[in-house]
Amino acid sequence: MKTYELFQRGETVGVFQYESPGMQKHMKNLKPTVFDDLIAMNALYRPGPMEYIPSFIARKHGDEEIVYDLPEMEEYLKETYGITVYQEQVMLLSQKLADFTKGEADVLRKAMGKKQIAVLDKMKPKFIEQASAKGLDAKKLEKIWKDWEAFASYAFNKSHSTCYAWIAYQTAYLKAHYPAEYMAAVLSNNMNDIKSITFFMEECKRMRLPVLGPDVNESFYKFSVNKDNAVRFGMGAIKGVGHGAVQTIVENRKEDGHYKSIFDFAKRIDLRAANKRAFEGLANAGGFDCWADTHRAQYFADEGDGVSFLEKAVKYGAKHQENENSAQVSLFGAASDVQIAEPIVPPCEDWGTMEKLSREREVVGIYISGHPLDDFNIEMKTFCNGVVEDFNDLETIVNKEVTFGGVVTDVQHRVSKQGKGWAIFTIEDYTDSFEFRIFGEDYLKFRHFFVINSFVYVRAFVREGWVNRDTGKKGDPRIQFNSFQLLHDVMDTYAKKLSIQLNIKDLERETVSVLYDLIKFHEGTQTLNFVVYDNAEKIKVQMPSRKNKVKISQQLLNSLKEHDIIYKLN
Template sequence: RITDIDPIKYDLLFERFLNPERVSMPDIDIDFDEDGREEVLQYVVNKYGAKRVAHIVTFGTMAAKSSIKDVARTLELELPTADRLAKMVPERPNITLKKAFEEVPELEKETKSDNPLIRQTLSNAQKLEGTVRQTGVHACGIIIGRDDLEEYIPLCTNSDAKLFVTQYEGTHVEDIGLLKMDFLGLKTLSIIKDTLQLIEQSTGKKVDIDTIPLDDSKTFELFSRGETTAIFQFESPGMKKYMRALQPNRFEDLIAMNALYRPGPMDYIPSFVNRKHGREPIVYDIPEMEEVLKDTYGITVYQEQVMLLSQKLAGFTKGQADALRKAMGKKLKKVMDELKEKFIEGCLSKGYDKKIVEKIWSDWESFAEYAFNKSHSTCYAYVAYQTAYLKAHFPSQFMAAVLSRNLSDIKKITTFMDECRRMGIQVLGPDVNESQIKFAVMPNGDIRFGLGAIKGMGENAAQNIIEIRAKGGKYKNIFDFFERVNLQTVNKKNLEVLAVAGAFDNLIDFDRSVLLAVDAKGVSYLEQLMRYGIKVQSEKNSTQQSLFGSVPGFEVPKPAPPKADPWPTIEKLNKEKEVIGIYLSAHPLDEFRFEIESLCNVSIADLKSNMEQYRDRDVTIAGMTIASRIDTAKNGKQYGRITLEDYTDSMDIMLFGKDFESYRNFCFNGYYIMVRGKVQPKAYKPEELELHIKSINMLYDVREKMIKSITLNLPLDEINDIFIDDILKYVQRDKANITLKFKVYDPEYQVSVDLFSRAYRVNITQDFIDYLNDSEINYKVAME
């Protein structure tokens, strides 16, 4: 079986690979789950022989910045100067030194520097730019030959590869007629595999993902709500928006959206959506085109549609249609021009109007700019549908698998944790009595953090804890744990990270800090427990080997826990983050969740990834300072750098000149601050954007000093005696300082009125916010 997709049903034209007019070998890409890729590679070596299989070489060239640095190092130009020159080159793909000199006058000025080493560095760097710097190995490309490859191409060895490596790059290898295959490790396939295992472990059900129905209403409802976080190829904010607009109800809609959601064809999405819902007429240039274009509502989306239409309208052979596909995909203008004549000639011979035919070809030329292969899009949509099906029907198992496969990416983990909260799934900390190696699903649907995901916790140690628990039942208390686990496999380091991560919390009736507290001799309670466990196990072993059995009444004394103060919340959370990688049991910013959610108009992650979108706009962000420094520039003036982190990401805030003088007192770690500013071009690099600071305030002061008013949005029928009695508990005449406003609306007549209290004001306490949230009262806060 080549593919799980039926090529006939979806018009994927697989027969083009059997086309006798096709000269080039097919480009074969195969996706495997991450864990199985090496296994497949080994299978290929065993089947064809190590001399007939090779990796493909890649050549890394000297880029603009690296050529400056390499030449400077060779000429022994001082490092700070070399760094300064390299940093002048704009941060942009494919930038050349020639373009950099044109765009950055300061860099061009350096080519005439009084320092001969600087002039020589830039001159030689420009000469070397683009030359080969080093070789590497293609991440997924594999060559397979019918004979020993050394008969066809030169080979070499590489320290990073077990197999031979070609000395020709991929395009040249294909040109001489060898078959290139891409063996790709796809994380999503691993997530699907892990989800299926978790479903079987937690429910006993075996789900065959290849036989799920492609018309499942629950799955399409998930797509239609735009709840596609963690769904392959459908998780971007833009795609979520279009999913909500499209309301897909058939698999073909997903195929089309996957092809359309990329630069170029995105412009057609609104028309695609409107045509689906009857808000825009579906028009065909020639009636015969309907058969090919009806699935995409009259819009040409795929290369395969062009191939079919060229055969249908102009009588192209399959070979000519395939040549047209290739010319479109590779942007081969000369070939396109040749085929244009044949296409128009063929259409005219069938009696079609020349103007209409020329319009169709003109549309196709525009289409060539973004033409996408339906075979790819269908496969992607199929995998996306599978992940959505699992998320819709087995949400806890799916999200547990997603978390397990993204542990090294803090931004993604944060996003997926938020998604779990939205879905009503609680992510619990590690627990020696419930955790598995990876994230596990509890009977109530909660997700339990995996022992193997704790930093410093080896897999052997985690496996031993789980196996002992499986054989003898859950650990009754902390002493029972140390009496049973193998304390050579589970060592002191493992035990310390388990304690810090809270994995023992349910076995003890004291704070986790006690486990690491030391006595007068400098011995921690964990070490005392280890000694106790070793003695108990030693006694058991000696008793089993003794002819006389155990000594009556003998028992190893249990060590008493020392007295120790609990760690302060921030220290506890920081320690937890060190070993888990994220704040799990709580977050240092939770105390300021109201300020961040109500007063900030962008998250740091959103701001960093969409700077252009926020150009010339006022933004407010908040978080905690996790790093800071004060330095002196070459002009002798001081400047500051603050690294601010919120729930989503971190970013550097630079303080120069007046900003530094005004806000230097915020250059300390562990501060909770709100930053207001405007996104504008950098003074010395106008092609880059940065946040220009307007104000910085301590988050502790925001509620009291910066909030002007709070407006409660209320339907008319909810203003009754109960509401008035409730609200009076929080308002005051004298001691409060925030204006209380009301926006009362009548949904039936669609009218609203704005009111505010002259007599009463309010303080925004946590009790007041909890009341509003519990009562599901929408509110909006305004700042000074």
């Protein structure tokens, strides 16, 4: 049952053939309960038959009458609620209605599949005559054939669709019953595709499934699941950390247990397989965060001698191994008692969030422990009508104002031959990064926003390109920047009203108490509104609060979300 519930919720990201947004929407509406529903939707979700999906859904739920052109058709169309979906149904019906032989039915199937109109035209009179001879209504037979001709443009065989649906059911079963293991496998399968990794990590977040960064005491080459049922990043995803390095780390860990410190780690692993670059990649990606007494910045700090602590730790490990392997043994065969002093961990300040995240991205290609924009997630969802990715094809957004947010990741200030300032700057959001250019007065007006790691909210209008009077050729669309603002200020500027949505069915004393405390704690000047609704009775009541006003903030909205209270910002 869990598997069908997953389909019914449309939570099919990573499920073969059912993961597109359109299919997810139809799954939510269809609420499949039997395997035949999955087979049919797989066949229907393609150009042509898609127009039958609303009717298919309505018929399943009894909102539309199931009609058969002829009562004889029910036997083969019952499973698809009276809608012809498969080639096999046409084959069987042609045999039942017009006594086609199995060979003729197969010719009909091939003609439909390959859209052989001449063959279909030749078979039509035979179908009408033979079926009419059995006492069936000729007008209805004409309609059936006409429907079949339209069906020829999208005909799909059930056996094919069944195989796809069976694979989908198996993958959905794994996702429903073993979510962490399944997502770890999906992530491992896409390890070399950064965009897919980012996409599937978002799905893990939606599933409330923690995805933890790499850890030398837990990670393997690929993504895995730890004892707490969290997905653990694979060390193989880190630049400079190859198969050999991961192999020696994992083997030594299995043999002698967890590594107790960077020194224990350097002493035990094969330093020929894990070189200095591998150590640096692991440190930047957070692979050494398991040792609480050392933070990331310390591995790259030096005490004025130009040699980082990490290099010293590697040299310490190499010396230790050299000493172990040397021939300096006593007469009794005991190992030499020469002690090598551990290097001192240099004291220094830890990196800030942005430094950590940018270094993670440098070695893995994505942010692991978070995203720079996570603190502005609500602003990005509520007050932006576009994303950075939109600017990759300006033709799609011509004559539109696009509002979007992001972090400035690169800036180059330039001066033209005429001595005028201009800039190239890159903004990145959850979807993509884009390199913009800004000139003239716009540059003078907004240049103070072009600071690396600053979070900006931009309003940009995309104008049509100029038309060259001589050639008549149209130039590329141009981006006009209307305004820049810091993302920190967006909530104060644009959030005017908070509407709290309450289902009367879920309205309990505890919810009211939580709301009372939150509203008291976040008193302010912005309008508060309650919307109480009853889906069963189709009633919705707007209840503006005359007495209370609130200060709309990330903290308040996060608290509402934690308590599963739905809200809307205006």
